[in-house]
Amino acid sequence: MIISRKxxxxxxxxxxxxxxxxxxxxxxxxxxxxxxxxxxxTARRWAMVVDLPKCYRKEGCIKCIEACHAxxxxxxxxxxxxxxxxxxKDSFENVFPSQENHYLAATFKDKPALAFCNHCDNPPCVRxxxxxxxxxxxxxxxxxxxxxxxxxxxxxxxxxYGSRSFNWTNPRSNIAKLDPDFPTRTKGVVEKCTFCEExxxxxxxxxxxxxxxxxxxxxGDLDDSxxxxxxxxxxxxxxxxxxxxxxxxxxxxxx
Amino acid sequence: xRDQGLIFVGLLxxxxxxxxxxxxxxxxxxxxxxxxxxLPAVExxxxxxxxxxxxxxxxxxxxxxxxRVRRDIRTYAAYDGKSxxxxxxxxxxxxxxxxxADFCDRCHNYMGIQxxxxxxxxxxxxxxxxxxx
Numbered sequence: 151m152i153i154s155r156k157x158x159x160x161x162x163x164x165x166x167x168x169x170x171x172x173x174x175x176x177x178x179x180x181x182x183x184x185x186x187x188x189x190x191x192t193a194r195r196w197a198m199v200v201d202l203p204k205c206y207r208k209e210g211c212i213k214c215i216e217a218c219h220a221x222x223x224x225x226x227x228x229x230x231x232x233x234x235x236x237x238x239k240d241s242f243e244n245v246f247p248s249q250e251n252h253y254l255a256a257t258f259k260d261k262p263a264l265a266f267c268n269h270c271d272n273p274p275c276v277r278x279x280x281x282x283x284x285x286x287x288x289x290x291x292x293x294x295x296x297x298x299x300x301x302x303x304x305x306x307x308x309x310x311y312g313s314r315s316f317n318w319t320n321p322r323s324n325i326a327k328l329d330p331d332f333p334t335r336t337k338g339v340v341e342k343c344t345f346c347e348e349x350x351x352x353x354x355x356x357x358x359x360x361x362x363x364x365x366x367x368x369x370g371d372l373d374d375s376x377x378x379x380x381x382x383x384x385x386x387x388x389x390x391x392x393x394x395x396x397x398x399x400x401x402x403x404x405x
Numbered sequence: 406x407r408d409q410g411l412i413f414v415g416l417l418x419x420x421x422x423x424x425x426x427x428x429x430x431x432x433x434x435x436x437x438x439x440x441x442x443x444l445p446a447v448e449x450x451x452x453x454x455x456x457x458x459x460x461x462x463x464x465x466x467x468x469x470x471x472x473r474v475r476r477d478i479r480t481y482a483a484y485d486g487k488s489x490x491x492x493x494x495x496x497x498x499x500x501x502x503x504x505x506a507d508f509c510d511r512c513h514n515y516m517g518i519q520x521x522x523x524x525x526x527x528x529x530x531x532x533x534x535x536x537x538x
Contacts, residue, residue, distance in 0.1 A: 190479070223528075287477065295474045296526065330494050330533055333526040351479050 188353040193371035204366035217361030225321035267313040268399030275305035301338035443507035
């Protein structure tokens, strides 16, 4: 079939008009979302980079820990045996045992390093969970479903980083200020950092990244070669916690 | 049949005693008391038809739970075209049923069904108000 130029232009014009009309009708009569959600932050592989020298600038700063624990209703127990933690500080030697060195540079020696859940690419906790209460999401976040956790603590035994805490008692009474935007946990449930997946869904960066006064933490997509995390990793030397175990931790530390 | 009178009186006393719980509640007006639920003040329509919610609200809550936690779905497209944030505290308890005690618990108690332990973790906004006062 051969169509003339004139006919072609007529058909195209009419089709465009019809399409535009439909859009216009839709705008007036269509579904109006009652709550327009903010665009979620998405990635193929979330990762975090901690700039340790920057982190050390303010001695004794625990802004990130406070922000995280307040946002997630993490209880505070005086008794160390009951401790629940999502972010914590430990000595450089304890956080990076494979970097053990008598002559460690003074910048790092005896300085506390931040520790989180590493959201491993090959997470041992996920392999051992008998109820699939913890699993690796497509964007790499090692997520938890507290509804499903039966408190067997296999994941705690499997995690080589001590990133998981168990609720030995009801945490409610030990939370200074309840944040209704996030649930608390209950006695008999394991918990850990979730890379603030609830904030990512609302288009916000993790609470710790946002709270850091020194901007020592970067969060982004490891699969995007132009992301901030990739640029940092490409330009500075980085280490990870116990890489020899093959868990492929996704929290990188710049030294 | 010389003890006829005694037997009938005895029977009446026995019946009276055995039906005492029922008659007591009837006189006290407890059993016939209709269920008084505190309905939402602002919103007139729930996220699903009322009849569905009456029978199957737990199915919806379970779907919300799995959508939000396991499938990373954050909004629920309701049957009437509106969309709601999937949040038990944020949507159900904050926007409509502001008193769990006067809505959830009251109906569950009336029906004799144990209230599930949702609010052991999900925060009842009333709780914050009370502690903030």
